[in-house]
Amino acid sequence: MSTLLTHNNSGRGSSGSTSGGRTTTGTGPAPAYGGGRYYGGGAAVPYRAGSRSPTRSIAPVLLGASFLAFWPGLWLTSAYLYNHPRPYTYYNASSEQNETKPVTCACAENSVCGCDDNDDKQYMNDLIGNGSYDALNKSVVNVANVNGTSTILINGTLPDGTTAAGGNEAPGSAAGDGLRILLENAGWWPVVATVCAVVFTA
Structure with missing residues (x-):
């Protein structure tokens, strides 16, 4: 669990990230x-x-x-x-x-x-x-x-989360991946995906 939470905070461009680098649009x-x-x-x-x-x-x-x-x-x-x-x-x-x-x-x-x-x-x-x-x-x-x-x-x-533009990674994408992995491990990912599909097609 702790590994997933750490990964959740490490996505380039996310508010708690100190990794810098580039993201698609740049942040900060x-x-x-x-x-x-x-x-x-x-x-x-x-x-x-x-x-x-x-x-x-x-x-x-x-x-x-x-x-x-x-x-x-x-x-x-x-x-x-x-x-x-x-x-x-x-x-x-x-x-x-x-x-x-x-x-x-x-x-x-x-x-x-x-x-x-x-x-x-x-x-x-x-x-x-x-x-x-x-x-x-x-x-x-x-x-x-x-x-x-x-x-x-x-x-x-x-500031934390600052990245330059011109990269291939969307800002905070690792955070989204971390949440998806956490939900998959908890068995909730299919349910969340279905709810999102219904909400955005309604």
Whole structure:
């Protein structure tokens, strides 16, 4: 029974799913950066936090919430940190010069993640803008000193159930399959199927 209930909650795109991936229509917030191709963390396809990032295969490091004090704002849970292998270079309108900073993206533990190293210019422009600190969307990106180095910090955490469009699996389809299997094992599936047939043909 417990296996069936777990399966019931694991369908991509269902409200309790943290598997990410793609579904036919996509679920949750749509990618809003780089012309609607990327999530705030830089990934085109979300995935389970703690996995390697899909494009650059960055291996994350898990830090407890108490070790995230350098991050502006409050983390209520541990988080996986994805340290980008390359820094970002951008033009800062305030200082009127190019600046280069290391980048760390983070996703809350047991969540859907959108972190990935992304050098697409449109994505970077959407994320950083003109480089002005005041203009940053601080719910997604911020700047802070990490071990004495000014670092771009990106929150790549996405709501449970988030998937990208373009897959072959209908959102939450595994949940429907789990319910069907549960009813079959209980001997009720033929009855439910007959009732549904009568209701939809009446």
